[in-house]
Amino acid sequence: MEELVYVSPGKLEWRETPAPRIESGSAALVRPLAVATCDLDVDVIRGRVPYLEGPYPFGHEGVAEVVEIGDDVTTVQPGDVVVVPFQICCGDCKACRAGHTGNCTSVPRGSSYGLGALGGSWGGFLSDVVSVPYADAMLVRLPDGIDPVGVASASDNLPDAWRTVGPPLAEQPGADVLVVGGGAPSIGLYAVALARALGAGSVDYADRSPERAVLAESLGARIVERDGARRIGRYAITVDASSHPEGLAATLRSTAADGICTSVGIYYTETTPVPLLEMYTKGITFKTGRTHARPAIPEVLALVADGRLEPGRVTSRTAAWADAVDALADPPTKLVLTRP
Ligand SMILES: [Zn+2]
Ligand SMILES: [Zn+2]
Numbered sequence: 001m002e003e004l005v006y007v008s009p010g011k012l013e014w015r016e017t018p019a020p021r022i023e024s025g026s027a028a029l030v031r032p033l034a035v036a037t038c039d040l041d042v043d044v045i046r047g048r049v050p051y052l053e054g055p056y057p058f059g060h061e062g063v064a065e066v067v068e069i070g071d072d073v074t075t076v077q078p079g080d081v082v083v084v085p086f087q088i089c090c091g092d093c094k095a096c097r098a099g100h101t102g103n104c105t106s107v108p109r110g111s112s113y114g115l116g117a118l119g120g121s122w123g124g125f126l127s128d129v130v131s132v133p134y135a136d137a138m139l140v141r142l143p144d145g146i147d148p149v150g151v152a153s154a155s156d157n158l159p160d161a162w163r164t165v166g167p168p169l170a171e172q173p174g175a176d177v178l179v180v181g182g183g184a185p186s187i188g189l190y191a192v193a194l195a196r197a198l199g200a201g202s203v204d205y206a207d208r209s210p211e212r213a214v215l216a217e218s219l220g221a222r223i224v225e226r227d228g229a230r231r232i233g234r235y236a237i238t239v240d241a242s243s244h245p246e247g248l249a250a251t252l253r254s255t256a257a258d259g260i261c262t263s264v265g266i267y268y269t270e271t272t273p274v275p276l277l278e279m280y281t282k283g284i285t286f287k288t289g290r291t292h293a294r295p296a297i298p299e300v301l302a303l304v305a306d307g308r309l310e311p312g313r314v315t316s317r318t319a320a321w322a323d324a325v326d327a328l329a330d331p332p333t334k335l336v337l338t339r340p
Pocket of ligand 2: 089091092094095
């Protein structure tokens with residue numbers, strides 16, 4: 001079969017590789033139909049991610065069709081269209097049962113599709129066939145009537161955005177939300193759309209990019225200015241998607257007393273300054289870390305199914321599968337590659 005391999009910044013190529021086969025009763029084989037770039041993928045292609053080196057099979061966000069199932073699989077069958085979480089999870093270990101599927105202990109730590117040495121050799125989604133070792137635990141059937149293209153990021157970036165506002169708004173219904181966008185561009189925009197869908201009070205958005213600000217405004221945000229690391233306002237729920245130390249500090253300072261701040265940004269330096277004294281005196285809860293994608297996928301799909309969330313509005317461009325190499329050479333914020 002063919003798989004798309006990331007070679008080096010700006011360079012990807014199709015390579016021939018043996019197709020995976022069913023290796024256990026719990027496994028399934030799927031054929032990706034719509035594959036999106038994750039915010040991290042775009043940084044990798046642009047040479048901004050020092051710890052991810054090619055070559056490795058590319059792509060870890062997508063919707064696929066089930067083509068074959070193992071003897072013990074009961075929740076999906078061939079022909080079903082499913083979201084495939086980017087993280088490998090068994091569904092049965094202590095971590096998985098606690099919802100911490102990104103730290104499943106049945107597989108090596110960090111096991112993910114399409115993330116090179118970081119994720120292990122599970123293959124990438126830009127390939128003809130992908131093996132899913134724990135089909136019942138991992139795959140989520142797409143509700144009828146949902147276009148796979150619009151939810152191609154339901155494997156990773158959409159759940160990542162959901163965790164920043166979903167649980168906090170369940171705890172504080174109608175609370176005001178601030179999203180500081182930037183380095184994780186689509187996650188920040190999804191967070192705006194999700195905060196709106198989940199009934200936040202006001203949703204304010206700060207970003208240096210005028211294009212993203214216009215898009216955030218169209219998703220229901222009010223645009224606010226960020227002046228370096230200074231406080232923007234006071235919000236019960238804040239989201240740092242800036243991946244910038246000043247953006248992080250501004251987000252933390254803008255978190256109201258007893259508020260919660262979630263950072264989805266990745267900071268490559270060994271330490272990053274935070275205004276800890278201010279956080280201490282106000283009693284701020286700060287969350288960071290990789291998302292646990294699998295439990296959030298049904299939450300996201302339910303919002304799409306009832307028309308409250310339209311993630312496709314964040315998609316910058318769609319391109320045909322056959323044009324993947326060219327389309328990915330200079331990727332926009334959110335590219336979705338599709339095939340019939
Ligand atoms: Zn990702
Ligand atoms: Zn597990």
